[in-house]
Amino acid sequence: MKKLLIVFVLLFVAPVFADDATLSQFVQLLKTDLRATAKENIRKGMVTFTDEEAKRFWPVYDAYMGELGKFLDARVALIAAYAEDYDNMTDAKARELLDRRFEQLKLRNNLDVKYRPKFAEALSTRRLVRFYQLQHELEALIEIQAVSQIPKMKWWQDN
Numbered sequence: 181m182k183k184l185l186i187v188f189v190l191l192f193v194a195p196v197f198a199d200d201a202t203l204s205q206f207v208q209l210l211k212t213d214l215r216a217t218a219k220e221n222i223r224k225g226m227v228t229f230t231d232e233e234a235k236r237f238w239p240v241y242d243a244y245m246g247e248l249g250k251f252l253d254a255r256v257a258l259i260a261a262y263a264e265d266y267d268n269m270t271d272a273k274a275r276e277l278l279d280r281r282f283e284q285l286k287l288r289n290n291l292d293v294k295y296r297p298k299f300a301e302a303l304s305t306r307r308l309v310r311f312y313q314l315q316h317e318l319e320a321l322i323e324i325q326a327v328s329q330i331p332k333m334k335w336w337q338d339n
Contacts (some may be wrong), residue, residue: 218245218318225314226307236302244295251288258284259330269334 222241229237258280265273292312300308 221318222311222314226311233303233307237299240295240298240302244291244299247291247295251284251291254280254284254287262330266331266334274333 219241258277261280262277265277296308296312299311303311
């Protein structure tokens, strides 16, 4: 779990300071490690899968994580935009960034809506709930760690 948190903090915070040429390489490297680490945490948290459950679950999970990667890209882009305008933030830019974040959250929720029936076909109801508990716990811990590293908006600027 600790390794996963470190990977996400690096994913969300370090790209803010990277140049555009290395940013995409850096993000791709971290996403690869993240997928492996997240999969291992889910595997441990789910305790055991029967062979039949594993055959049904892992392909759905891999597709889910592939689409989740798009949200990581969008989150990194948003943080980079925030960092770029941090010292010269205007109300208009702040509103745009906030709107983008809320749109990301809506789309992220839609991903769970899309995949919940697929996971429900692969797992019993209680195991489905356990999976979502584990997944959302990981994401919440990662988000808290990431946002704690990002400087807060300067509210006193007159832009």
